Amino acid sequence: MNHDMPSPAGATDVVSTHSVFGTPCWVSLTSRDMKTTEEFYGAVLGWDWRPVRLGDRFRIALSEGRPVAGIAAVAGMWRMAVAWTPYFAVRSADEAAGRVQERGGTTAVGPISLPPGRAALLADRDGATFGVWEGELFTDWPTWRRAQLAFVRLHTRDAFDAAIFYGGVFDWASDKPGGVEVRYEGEEVVLRSEGDVVARIESGAAESAPDPSVRPHWQVHFAVKDVAACAHAAERHGGSVLSLGADEAVLRDNEGAQFTVVSRRAR
Template identity: 70%
Template sequence: MRHDTTPASRSAEVLSTHHIYGAPCWVSLTSRDVRATEEFYTAVLGWQWRKAKLGDHFRIALADGSPVAGIAAVAAMWQMAVAWTPYFAVRSADEAVGRAQERGGTAAVGPISLPPGRAALLADRDGATFGIWEGALVPNWERWRRSAPAFIRLHTRDAFDAAIFYGEVLGWASAPQGCCEVTYEGDEVVLRSHGDVMARIESGALGAAPDPTIRPHWQVHFTVSDVAACARAAEAHGGSVLRETDDEAILRDADGAQFTVTSHRSP
């Protein structure tokens, strides 16, 4: 998106969602305070920052100079949940929203026009929130999809049922060139784009659970070189550690948004 909190590009050479679709193409964080968010993620993930076109409440996170995520500090102002949200590339935002609603999903925002594309914020039929984007993809698309984030994971009530919903809404495993491939591996559904794992879906979340960590939700994973160092930095800057192993830690930032750091060594 041109306002820089969802996929966008100033370059006419980048790929668009008409060439690659169905895959995760951006992640965005809704937070409460720009400065606190910048300080936390700089300490934990080493990100740098640039301003976005929508104004002072918006930022673009950079890793080694490349855009990796969007920040929108509007949770209190717009009465939105503090959360990380993945966006998926679609050929038509209007058609994707229509398909989601026909299959029991809901549209919270949009589709809205944000040149050079269109976007919407949706929830699947189990309540997990996700976004869609029609338009130009981020610069250095190949680099973004391979490393930032590592992948996203849907914790949901029924992985098979969720795969059908997202497959029909986003065009997974369809015939045209550029679509994503879906496989069933053990208890998980695995989504690949050009051979790279982009998303996983697993069963087990409870739809009415009072704890948001076990309700259906998309979890964003970022690759890091030192999981333990990220966990300690999160704790030192007002966040918390929900679970930690040698190769992975589930963290909450100072606002309460949940995300995962995954070691480069992990599969």
């Protein structure tokens, strides 16, 4: 659950989900053990850590002093999966949760009040988990997008169907100021906010039938200077390398959470 959204520093510079909506605004990792999680991601992604008011099971990850992700070491205690989850900015968490249910998705947690906003943990109709956040974002939100988070990608059985589902929930391609642009590029649905690619949806070739073997999930992609070095560090610290290319590697951390690193030059 998104209990580790950093609070804004000052009211005058606050960016709100009412003016920026439908785009990923935060990512959070549910883990089992904070110490090993800190050691792993410190070694692989160079992160430092900041405590939050909720206690020792929660941290904010910092890259070069900037908040990039939240960590919640509650997977065992709350019987949750060890996994990365993206959160999307919405004008109303309650309305977004209602739209998800109307379209055949489910609500796992919330919506609940987490000052300075409201949050919910949801799943689409194919089971892919994601969160929504309503309220204030931290002041350097555009910098967060460009600091280390490259984008999030939905691996699903039918990209076209998924785009319709999420478009209805998040008002994608709505012509409203601050919204998300949606384009079909090659065999992917590509989403842009203020010119930046923020999300991709893929399911294979457009002419192929939906793949029943795909377990739908959102994958977080972090931009790094050296993909190979991250892959080697992951292996040295108890993780594994699922695939490795010149500009991208799919990694699994020491507790099983999957994520991707991409070269900054390939973004």
